Every structure is written in C-alpha cells, then in structure tokens.
Amino acid sequence: MTRDFSSSLNPSQLEAVYATEGPVLVIAGAGSGKTRTIVYRLAHLVEQGVSPSSILLLTFTRKASQEMLQRAADLLGEGRGLARVQGGTFHAFAYGMLRRHTPPGWPDRLTVIDRSDAESLIREAKAELGFGKGDRSFPKASTILDNVSKSRNKEFALRDILSNESFHLLPYADEIETLGDTYDRKKRACGMLDYDDLLFALETLLRSDEELLTNVRRRFEHVMVDEYQDTNLVQARLVELIAGKGGNVMAVGDDAQSIYSFRGANVQNILSFPQVFPGARTIRLERNYRSTQPILGFTNQILAQSRLLFEKKLWTEDEGGPTPQIIRPLSDLSQARLVAGKIVELRKEHPPGEIAVLFRAGYQSYHLEVELNKLGIRFAKFGGLKYTEAAHIKDVLSFVRILRNPSDTPSWHRVLAPIKGVGPKTSARLVTSLLSGDREYVDSWRKKRPELDALLGFLDELRSREYSPGTLLEQIVKFYTPQLEERYPDDYPRREAGLEELLQIAAGYKELDLFLADLSLENPEPRGGEREEVVTLSTIHSSKGLEWNAVCIIDLIEDRFPSRHAMNRVEEFEEERRLLYVACTRARKYLALFVPKAVYRRGKETTEPATASPFVREIPGEYYEEWQENYTGGLSQTKGAPEYRRPPSALNPPQQRTKPSGTPGAAASAPPPPAPDPSTMGFCNHKVFGRGKIVAVIPPDKYRVNFPGFGLKVILAQYLEMEGEQGRQSG
DNA sequence: TGATTGGTCCTTTTT
DNA sequence: GGACCAATCA
Numbered sequence: 050m051t052r053d054f055s056s057s058l059n060p061s062q063l064e065a066v067y068a069t070e071g072p073v074l075v076i077a078g079a080g081s082g083k084t085r086t087i088v089y090r091l092a093h094l095v096e097q098g099v100s101p102s103s104i105l106l107l108t109f110t111r112k113a114s115q116e117m118l119q120r121a122a123d124l125l126g127e128g129r130g131l132a133r134v135q136g137g138t139f140h141a142f143a144y145g146m147l148r149r150h151t152p153p154g155w156p157d158r159l160t161v162i163d164r165s166d167a168e169s170l171i172r173e174a175k176a177e178l179g180f181g182k183g184d185r186s187f188p189k190a191s192t193i194l195d196n197v198s199k200s201r202n203k204e205f206a207l208r209d210i211l212s213n214e215s216f217h218l219l220p221y222a223d224e225i226e227t228l229g230d231t232y233d234r235k236k237r238a239c240g241m242l243d244y245d246d247l248l249f250a251l252e253t254l255l256r257s258d259e260e261l262l263t264n265v266r267r268r269f270e271h272v273m274v275d276e277y278q279d280t281n282l283v284q285a286r287l288v289e290l291i292a293g294k295g296g297n298v299m300a301v302g303d304d305a306q307s308i309y310s311f312r313g314a315n316v317q318n319i320l321s322f323p324q325v326f327p328g329a330r331t332i333r334l335e336r337n338y339r340s341t342q343p344i345l346g347f348t349n350q351i352l353a354q355s356r357l358l359f360e361k362k363l364w365t366e367d368e369g370g371p372t373p374q375i376i377r378p379l380s381d382l383s384q385a386r387l388v389a390g391k392i393v394e395l396r397k398e399h400p401p402g403e404i405a406v407l408f409r410a411g412y413q414s415y416h417l418e419v420e421l422n423k424l425g426i427r428f429a430k431f432g433g434l435k436y437t438e439a440a441h442i443k444d445v446l447s448f449v450r451i452l453r454n455p456s457d458t459p460s461w462h463r464v465l466a467p468i469k470g471v472g473p474k475t476s477a478r479l480v481t482s483l484l485s486g487d488r489e490y491v492d493s494w495r496k497k498r499p500e501l502d503a504l505l506g507f508l509d510e511l512r513s514r515e516y517s518p519g520t521l522l523e524q525i526v527k528f529y530t531p532q533l534e535e536r537y538p539d540d541y542p543r544r545e546a547g548l549e550e551l552l553q554i555a556a557g558y559k560e561l562d563l564f565l566a567d568l569s570l571e572n573p574e575p576r577g578g579e580r581e582e583v584v585t586l587s588t589i590h591s592s593k594g595l596e597w598n599a600v601c602i603i604d605l606i607e608d609r610f611p612s613r614h615a616m617n618r619v620e621e622f623e624e625e626r627r628l629l630y631v632a633c634t635r636a637r638k639y640l641a642l643f644v645p646k647a648v649y650r651r652g653k654e655t656t657e658p659a660t661a662s663p664f665v666r667e668i669p670g671e672y673y674e675e676w677q678e679n680y681t682g683g684l685s686q687t688k689g690a691p692e693y694r695r696p697p698s699a700l701n702p703p704q705q706r707t708k709p710s711g712t713p714g715a716a717a718s719a720p721p722p723p724a725p726d727p728s729t730m731g732f733c734n735h736k737v738f739g740r741g742k743i744v745a746v747i748p749p750d751k752y753r754v755n756f757p758g759f760g761l762k763v764i765l766a767q768y769l770e771m772e773g774e775q776g777r778q779s780g
Numbered sequence: 781t782g783a784t785t786g787g788t789c790c791t792t793t794t795t
Numbered sequence: 796g797g798a799c800c801a802a803t804c805a
Contacts, residue, residue, distance in 0.1 A: 110795090309795095312795075411793085470782095470805095472783045612792050615792080781805100782805090783803100786800105
C-alpha cells in the first residue's frame with residue numbers, strides 16, 4: 050500500500066520522495082522543506098516494504114535523526130519499527146561499528162577521547178620531548194591539535210596547512226610534525242580514538258575486510274545523508290564505500306550553507322556528487338516555506354554581495370510581515386539590556402520556545418545571560434563550551450575513565466591533583482608505580498597522605514563490583530562532593546546541580562562504554578520531564594537546521610562577526626558571510642540584527658568604538674529599518690523602509706561613520722607609518738578588503754596593509770594585487 | 781627537587 | 796577564566 054503524498058508536498062519534493070532507486074542529490078535551499086522531504090521519504094520507503102533496519106540515516110546530530118524518525122512514525126502510525134532505522138552522526142555510527150570490529154593497527158578495546166583529552170596528550174608529548182621550553186611563542190597544545198587535525202581532515206600535508214593558514218607557525222613545522230606523530234602513537238598504544246580517528250579507522254576497517262564490507266553494503270540498502278555540504282573527504286568516501294557506486298544513496302545539502310570548512314568540510318563533495326555517483330539525479334528545492342518575503346529579500350542580499358558566486362533564488366508566497374531591523378545599541382553592554390527588552394516584547398506575541406538569540410561565538414552571550422537571569426527569563430544555551438568541559442564534571446568522569454582504562458594518565462592526574470604535595474611530577478611517578486607494581490613508592494605516599502590512601506581504597510572498592518553507570522556515578526559523586534564544596538565555596542550549589550544532571554544522564558545507560566562515548570560524541574540531555582519551553586541562546590553553528598518565529602543576532606561588528614580569525618583569506622571571509630546567511634534564514638517572521646556602536650574592553654574599564662560588520666554595511670538600505678538607542682533610553686528609528694521593497698535603484702554606498710573631525714583636511718589621510726623598505730610602499734587591492742596602503746613588508750611573502758574601514762591586516766602576497774609602477778609614479 | 785603562587789596573554793565555530 | 800611560564804617557597 051502506498052499513500053499519495055501529493056497534497057502535502059510540492060512537485061520537486063515529491064520527486065525526491067519517490068526517487069528511491071540509485072543515487073540522488075537534493076539541493077535544498079534554506080527553509081525549503083528539506084526535513085519534511087526526508088521524513089516523507091522515510092515513510093514512503095517503509096510503506097514500500099523496505100525494512101527500517103536496512104535504512105541508514107546519517108545526520109549532523111542524533112537529535113536531528115531522532116526528530117525525523119519520530120515525525121515519520123507520526124505519519125505512518127506506530128508499530129512500523131522505525132526505531133530500527135540506523136541513524137546518527139558519522140562519528141557515532143563509526144564508533145558503533147568499531148566497537149564490534151577492531152580495525153587493523155588498533156588494540157581491541159577502544160575509547161573515544163574528546164578535545165580536551167587530546168590536548169592533554171599533546172601536552173604530555175610536548176613535555177616528554179622537551180619542546181617549547183622557555184619559548185613563549187611555541188604553539189600551544191590546542192593550536193598544535195588544530196593544525197594536526199586540519200591536516201588530516203583536509204588531507205593536506207601539515208606543512209601546506211601551515212603555510213596556507215598559519216604561516217607564523219612554519220618555523221615550528223618540524224616540531225609540530227613530531228608532536229603529531231607522538232600523539233598518534235600514544236593514542237594507538239592505549240586504544241584512544243579521537244574524532245578524526247573514528248572516521249579514518251572505519252575507512253581502514255571497511256577497506257581491509259571485504260566480507261564485512263559486503264555485509265555492510267547488503268545490510269544498508271538505502272543510505273541518506275543530511276547536510277552533505279558539511280562532510281569532509283573521508284566522510285564522502287565512507288558514503289561511497291557503504292552505498293557502493295550505483296547504490297541507493299541520497300545526499301541532501303545546500304552549498305550556500307556550508308559553514309564547517311574549518312574542520313575540513315569540503316563543498317566539493319556536493320558539487321562532485323554526480324561524478325562520484327554516475328547517473329545521479331539532481332533535484333532542487335527552491336521554494337521557501339519558512340520565512341516572509343521581507344526576510345527572504347534581506348537574506349538574498351547577503352548572498353548577492355558574495356565574492357564567490359552562489360546561484361540561489363529562493364522564493365516564497367508569504368508576502369507580509371515586518372521588515373528586518375538593524376538595531377544600534379550604544380555599546381555591547383547596553384545591547385544585552387536591549388535584547389532582553391526585545392525578548393520581553395516578543396513574548397507577548399510568541400511563545401518563548403519560538404524566540405532565539407544567535408551569535409558567532411559562545412562568549413558573546415555572557416552579558417545577555419546575566420541580564421536574562423536578572424529578569425527571571427528562562428533560557429537554554431547551545432554551543433560554546435560544553436558542560437562536560439566544566440572542571441567538576443571532568444573530575445568526576447576521570448574516576449569512571451580510570452576504571453575503564455587504568456592507563457588513562459590524564460585522568461589519573463585529575464584525581465590525584467587535589468592531594469596536598471602531589472604535583473604533576475609526583476603524580477606521574479605515582480601512576481607509573483601503581484601500574485608497574487612498585488609498592489614501595491606508593492605505600493610511602495599512602496602513609497604520608499591519608500587522602501591518597503582513601504582515594505585508592507575507594508577506587509578498589511569500585512573495581513570490585515560491577516555497577517551500572519548510574520550507581521557508579523552516584524558513588525563517585527558522593528565521594529567527590531566534599532572536595533567540591535571546599536574548592537568552589539562560591540558556586541558549588543550550581544556545580545552540584547550540574548552533577549545531578551550528569552547522574553540523570555548516566556541513569557539512562559546500561560553500558561559504561563556507551564555512556565562515555567556518547568558524552569564525547571553527542572550532547573545528551575538529562576532525561577525525565579517535559580522539556581520546558583524556553584528562549585534559546587545559541588551559536589550559529591549549533592542553530593543549523595533549526596528555525597524560530599523570531600530571531601535576534603547580536604554583535605554584528607568587525608572583529609566579532611566576521612571573527613577576526615577569519616579575515617586572512619577570502620574563503621574564510623566568505624564562510625563568515627554564509628554563517629550570517631544561515632543565521633538570518635533561521636527566522637520565520639521577525640529578524641533583528643544588533644550592531645553595537647562600542648564595545649567594552651575588559652581590563653581597561655573603557656569602551657572603544659566599534660565598526661559595523663562589513664556584511665551589514667553592504668546590504669542596501671531598502672531592505673531594512675534602522676533603529677538606534679537613545680541616551681535617554683528607548684529606541685528611535687533612524688532609517689526606514691515604510692513600504693517594502695522600493696526598486697533597488699542607485700544603491701547607496703555603505704555610509705562611512707561620520708567622525709568627530711576636528712581638523713577637516715588632515716583627517717582623511719592618515720600619517721604614513723614608518724616603512725622598512727620605502728621602495729615597496731604603495732597601494733594594493735584585495736578581493737575582500739578593497740584598496741589598501743602597504744605599510745610594511747613581512748618577509749618572505751607577506752605584507753601588512755592598512756585597509757580603510759578594516760584596519761591593519763597581514764596578508765599573503767598572493768592574495769594581493771599590486772598597483773602598477775606607473776600608478777605609483779603619478780601618485 | 782618539586783610544589784605553589786603570581787603575572788601575562790588570549791579567548792571561533794564542532795564531531 | 797584558563798593555560799602557561801617564571802619566580803618563589805618547602
């Protein structure tokens with residue numbers, strides 16, 4: 050029995066739903082009903098008699114896959130076994146496979162390590178090799194890890210990564226390479242897989258075991274991959290391996306929403322899908338069901354200014370609705386107050402669950418969080434630091450991890466550190482002695498420090514019994530709580546609540562391995578109770594795939610959005626633009642961008658003027674209203690589009706902020722800074738920043754350039770177009 | 781020798 | 796607020 054979905058879906062969506070044989074690529078613009086299409090396709094497959102357990106649904110988060118499965122189940126009615134659909138992230142799927150089959154080159158008990166574990170291992174390696182002693186500019190563990198990981202994800206030699214993206218680290222290339230190798234050896238020795246290993250180890254496994262590969266291919270008759278524009282090379286190869294060349298595989302994505310190239314995501318995957326899977330059918334979903342025309346007009350403008358071309362023309366029939374607003378608070382501090390006020394106002398019209406505040410980086414919401422707490426507005430925050438990274442959570446988990454893997458040295462250091470008189474050195478010796486059976490050293494310390502005796506006794510007690518994750522955690526928390534209160538006298542109640550949450554999560558697991566892996570691979574939520582409807586605060590990256598009636602985006606100023614780290618290369622700059630595009634397209638009915646006029650500088654106790662983000666400056670005035678915060682409080686409109694969409698006639702060039710000019714003539718030309726080599730001075734052009742003055746030469750191949758409106762930048766020569774000799778002569 | 785303390789710098793995004 | 800280092804303390 051097959052149902053007719055034609056009343057619920059448009060023709061392109063229907064085509065995607067019914068195209069179940071062979072490879073299919075769906076290019077789905079923002080808000081084009083992508084999720085709906087996947088849900089209906091799942092339902093259709095099952096109605097066709099495909100067994101749910103032979104469908105593999107790879108998504109960006111497990112939450113996304115669960116939501117799709119739930120909706121498909123709602124559509125079909127319960128009892129269709131949709132829970133048996135295999136789904137989740139590539140990483141979680143890989144771990145599931147690797148738990149059952151040991152890949153060549155790895156021991157058979159494998160643990161997943163997260164970012165901070167990986168950094169600890171690098172630090173360990175650094176100390177062992179004696180690198181960077183006394184050298185303040187030696188790269189930090191996290192920088193080293195960034196580059197090592199980038200090299201793997203992009204599959205470029207480390208040296209190429211360094212010279213393309215972090216040329217200042219080139220002098221350390223040899224050391225970084227050695228550290229990377231040592232890090233790799235350490236992981237393999239104790240069976241620790243980092244995020245990248247999960248993918249590569251699965252690939253190695255599938256390539257090394259033909260029988261397994263055949264079984265996997267037979268098992269998954271249908272493979273569906275969401276957010277395909279954010280997959281990297283190894284993920285694309287995994288899809289190819291699992292589906293097979295002519296297999297039934299559907300990739301869904303949107304090249305305009307690619308925002309993960311920093312971790313190796315490759316838009317090329319989506320573009321070359323038709324070549325990799327010959328005979329692939331390409332279907333485009335371009336009708337937008339999410340946003341009103343004013344919002345769509347605004348978001349189309351963001352892409353229209355792109356230096357890299359995207360052919361995207363989303364359209365909608367939803368004409369009405371308010372014009373997007375650009376709101377200019379006096380500073381980022383008053384921005385927090387204004388946003389909180391805006392939320393209060395929006396709540397009159399929308400439930401709290403339909404309101405979101407988005408930002409580029411986790412720390413940008415701190416002021417707002419304080420403000421919301423003051424007003425008693427409940428919110429949930431996504432992205433930024435994970436709560437598993439909080440010190441007390443890591444402390445408690447260290448106990449668990451030692452039980453699982455006694456050679457987990459970073460965890461030993463954590464649990465031993467609070468003992469008086471034990472620093473890194475002693476702790477390392479203690480661990481070696483414990484593991485090698487050198488009782489003498491250990492016993493002498495046990496006599497000296499009763500805490501150590503108690504700690505080891507406690508661990509032995511835990512080891513002697515097989516506790517469920519929940520009970521185990523309970524014991525550990527009981528043991529740990531006195532320490533907690535001593536160490537964090539100010540805010541231990543908050544931390545205790547966090548541990549309580551951890552207990553809730555643990556209680557949902559039967560196997561310790563899975564509990565630990567999920568903590569690293571997913572963001573599990575404490576179970577029990579209906580999730581209360583609250584306002585969402587989220588990084589843009591974490592907002593991917595979600596939508597709200599009302600969306601506010603904050604801190605749209607230079608250095609914050611685009612991030613100052615993303616200003617060196619055109620590709621990075623353009624990714625920031627897509628990020629803003631993703632953020633704005635989350636909104637259904639109301640969209641506001643906050644552009645503070647000044648930012649508060651910590652430490653200096655002053656505010657400094659801020660420049661509006663170039664993305665905002667580029668948008669033609671007829672697409673938004675502008676409001677500014679008054680000194681007397683409140684907002685007043687400074688620029689407006691009373692009726693929507695006047696013909697985009699003479700585009701106003703982005704207005705330069707009027708400066709308080711005391712000396713009118715001299716203000717325009719900045720005094721020329723001292724140049725190391727006057728013969729190279731001159732002007733140059735950059736794709737993103739425009740015309741700038743060369744201020745200094747940085748050998749071998751960089752220039753420091755002053756770009757009006759952007760400030761000083763260090764740029765590789767290859768990205769600059771020098772103005773010719775003749776131009777200089779005449780100037 | 782190794783632990784502790786105080787000062788300085790930086791602080792993107794995620795599996 | 797944390798990571799890292801140098802100086803100081805046991």
